[in-house]
């Protein structure tokens with residue numbers, strides 16, 4: 001099957017196509033969604049910081065207008081990517097997730113980290129270039145491990161103080177330099193709940209554009225230890241029986257997928273599919 005959305009580096013001098021507009025407050029929407037005829041959108045009163053050609057949706061070119069600030073466009077409103085992830089069309093969510101990552105990266109790499117001079121976009125490659133240093137800055141992706149630890153009918157879930165009240169999720173954390181995915185997972189579980197794990201099994205991955213994580217999902221079995229929550233990071237963590245689960249993360253997240261797969265296996269139900 002041909003994917004509806006493919007990324008590409010498009011020439012912004014070519015007219016036409018669709019465009020999405022992003023400000024620090026989110027994406028612009030009207031009743032038809034987040035994709036606007038590009039030439040129309042560029043005629044609106046927007047403070048455009050940069051334009052990026054980002055790919056093709058159903059064969060049509062798509063551009064991102066990265067704005068300095070939010071502005072009023074009649075009949076339109078601004079909505080954050082997280083809110084859209086929960087309710088919006090999944091393919092459009094992928095377009096916006098990619099746009100958000102490209103917009104953030106380009107905005108944060110307008111100057112060279114080595115010499116401080118202005119960088120410029122490389123033609124036909126997703127990179128910012130510093131000529132005096134001959135350095136290229138590529139989009140930033142941060143590998144993060146996420147793991148469901150289980151003990152028979154029980155699963156280990158925790159709460160960060162940043163979570164929606166009541167929700168418990170799988171443990172997660174960013175890889176540090178020098179670590180393998182497994183090293184990172186073992187360290188994160190040890191740091192966050194003081195538990196040791198074994199039989200680590202890779203389950204799948206998910207792009208998480210908040211702002212630039214690449215989630216690598218695993219299942220692991222409990223090996224030893226008692227739960228001790230890491231101060232400031234983990235507000236509470238518990239073993240939950242698969243028959244008595246707390247409020248869980250959003251259904252499109254890999255956290256939810258890891259939980260749903262395990263519960264389905266324990267209960268003999270059909271396994272869910274990870275949203276791409």
Ligand SMILES: NC(=O)c1ccc[n+]([C@@H]2O[C@H](COP(=O)([O-])OP(=O)(O)OC[C@H]3O[C@@H](n4cnc5c(N)ncnc54)[C@H](O)[C@@H]3O)[C@@H](O)[C@H]2O)c1
Pocket residue numbers: 142144146169170171172173174175188206208210211213215249253254255256
């Ligand atoms: N898709 C999902 O289902 C899902 C579920 C849970 C967490 N996540 C994501 O996983 C990522 C990691 O989870 P976490 O927040 O528990 O991480 P974590 O346990 O490593 O702790 C977060 C802390 O790490 C530091 N940090 C931030 N960015 C970093 C980076 N790029 N590299 C190293 N350290 C960094 C900060 O001090 C931050 O407060 C986050 O982006 C989170 O949003 C995704």
Ligand SMILES: [Mg+2]
Pocket residue numbers: 171172173192233
């Ligand atoms: Mg964490």
Ligand SMILES: [Zn+2]
Pocket residue numbers: 112113114115116117130131132133134135
């Ligand atoms: Zn430089």
